[in-house]
Amino acid sequence: MTVTVKTLAQAAGVSRGTVDRVLHNRGSVKKELELKIRTLAKELGYVPNRGGRAVASIKDRYKIGIMLPSIGNAFFEGVIEGIDKAIEEYKELGVEVIVKKVQGYNEEVHLGAIEELKRSGCAALCLATIDTPKVADKINECQKLGIKIILVNSDVHNTNKICYVGSDYIKAGKTCAGLLSLISKQPKLDILVVTGSKLMCGHRQRIEGFKEELEALKVDFNICAQIESNDSDITAQIETSKYLKEHKNINCVYVTGAGVQGVGAAIIATNRQDIIGIAFDDIYTTVEMVRAGIFKFVVCQQPDRQGYHAVKRAYQLLSGTVNEQIMTDFYTDTIIKIASNIGK
Numbered sequence: 001m002t003v004t005v006k007t008l009a010q011a012a013g014v015s016r017g018t019v020d021r022v023l024h025n026r027g028s029v030k031k032e033l034e035l036k037i038r039t040l041a042k043e044l045g046y047v048p049n050r051g052g053r054a055v056a057s058i059k060d061r062y063k064i065g066i067m068l069p070s071i072g073n074a075f076f077e078g079v080i081e082g083i084d085k086a087i088e089e090y091k092e093l094g095v096e097v098i099v100k101k102v103q104g105y106n107e108e109v110h111l112g113a114i115e116e117l118k119r120s121g122c123a124a125l126c127l128a129t130i131d132t133p134k135v136a137d138k139i140n141e142c143q144k145l146g147i148k149i150i151l152v153n154s155d156v157h158n159t160n161k162i163c164y165v166g167s168d169y170i171k172a173g174k175t176c177a178g179l180l181s182l183i184s185k186q187p188k189l190d191i192l193v194v195t196g197s198k199l200m201c202g203h204r205q206r207i208e209g210f211k212e213e214l215e216a217l218k219v220d221f222n223i224c225a226q227i228e229s230n231d232s233d234i235t236a237q238i239e240t241s242k243y244l245k246e247h248k249n250i251n252c253v254y255v256t257g258a259g260v261q262g263v264g265a266a267i268i269a270t271n272r273q274d275i276i277g278i279a280f281d282d283i284y285t286t287v288e289m290v291r292a293g294i295f296k297f298v299v300c301q302q303p304d305r306q307g308y309h310a311v312k313r314a315y316q317l318l319s320g321t322v323n324e325q326i327m328t329d330f331y332t333d334t335i336i337k338i339a340s341n342i343g344k
Contacts, residue, residue: 003046011044012037023048024321062095062318064311065117066126066152067110071103073231073258074283075303079128079153082307090315097311098122104230105130105197114138124148124314126165131156131201148317148324152310153303154202162317164329165310167301169202172334173209175299176254176278179336181217183296184276189214189221190249194240196231196257206256206280224250229259233285236262244270252276261285264294287343298342302332 005023009016014033022029022037029037040046066083070076080099087097098120100113110129115138117125125147129135136158143149143160151159153166180189195203207226214221224247229236236259244250244266251274255263260279267275277295279286281303289295309330316322 003041003044007044008037008040008046011040024319025323025326062090062093062124062315063120063122064095064097064124064126064314064318065100065120065122066097066310067100067102067113067117068128068152069104069110069231070101074285075258075281076128077283078303079307082304082309083311084307085304086308086311086315090311093315093319095311095315105199107132107134107199110135111138114142118142118145118147122147123318124150126150126152126310126314127156128153129156130154130197130199131204132199133158148314150310150314150317153306154200156201162324163313163327165313166306166330166332167202168331168334169205170209170212172280172299172301173206173211173256174213175334175336176206177210177213177217177219179297180252180276180278181214181219184219184252186251186274187220189219189252190224190247191221191252191254192224192240192243192247192250193226194229194236194253194255194257194259194263195226196259197228200257203256207254210254210256229257229262231258233259233262233265235259237266238262240266241269244275250275252278255279260289260295264289267294282337282342284343290337290342291339293339297336297338300335300337302335305332 005016005019009019018029019037022034068076068079083099098117100117102109102113107130111134114127125142136156139149139156139159149161151161151164155164193207195207197203225243227239240253240263253263253267253275267277279295279298281298282300286298290298313327317324
């Protein structure tokens with residue numbers, strides 16, 4: 001016998017509306033009654049009829065807009081894989097996803113992409129964008145229009161977002177500092193920081209956490225310089241080469257964004273074995289650098305889960321299966337990879 005919402009309602013002695021609220025996490029049901037209904041659902045073998053729900057709600061197209069600074073940045077290929085997985089899973093429920101890809105961190109480009117998604121009629125926006133006052137204002141403008149806002153991969157301050165999906169970058173930076181303190185044999189660390197963009201909150205937080213932990217561990221260190229690559233390997237190589245030539249005391253290069261291949265090429269060109277390279281993310285341009293010992297380790301952040309859970313949460317909000325007041329941030333795991341396990 002097929003167990004339906006009506007069956008559960010009869011077994012629990014409640015209305016179908018009450019059962020529906022419990023099964024879709026809409027609240028307004030006493031804890032004891034909620035437990036009773038969930039227990040009955042499990043014991044009776046209730047299976048949600050997702051196809052039926054799709055037919056019933058097909059008139060309500062759940063249009064989700066996603067913006068990623070993914071052009072020229074291989075990291076976001078993993079995020080897109082997660083998005084594609086979610087699209088495949090939720091398309092039968094009437095979900096439509098528009099992905100807007102941009103290059104770099106130009107404020108006007110990001111503002112234009114968000115405006116384009118807003119004008120396309122998206123009911124929810126999943127945004128990986130820069131942390132500037134103008135972008136925050138644009139996000140809040142969208143929120144006032146009733147658009148659900150989820151920030152992905154990097155946070156933006158002073159916004160009325162519903163939740164954030166991505167890495168804990170302070171923790172990631174501290175992880176790098178802790179590992180560095182374990183492997184370094186230098187009496188003092190003279191560090192060159194190569195970041196993607198100071199406009200990205202995540203990039204700044206990686207530096208913040210890194211410095212905080214080195215100080216907490218009482219490591220003798222100095223940040224010699226901090227340069228921006230705009231996630232370009234060419235820029236990263238040129239700028240890193242310049243600083244390594246001018247500052248022979250630099251013995252560590254900490255890369256907080258893309259551009260790892262360019263930084264690695266600059267380190268190789270010095271023919272020095274004492275420079276410790278640190279980077280993030282298990283992408284194809286980084287794997288061989290780690291295996292060759294140019295970078296000692298990388299800290300990874302599960303990009304596929306970021307893409308998948310951003311779409312999932314947007315659907316949950318639009319369909320009403322989860323109330324936005326109880327929607328919490330979703331942090332991916334902080335994973336350490338070395339030559340022994342990278343690329344696997």
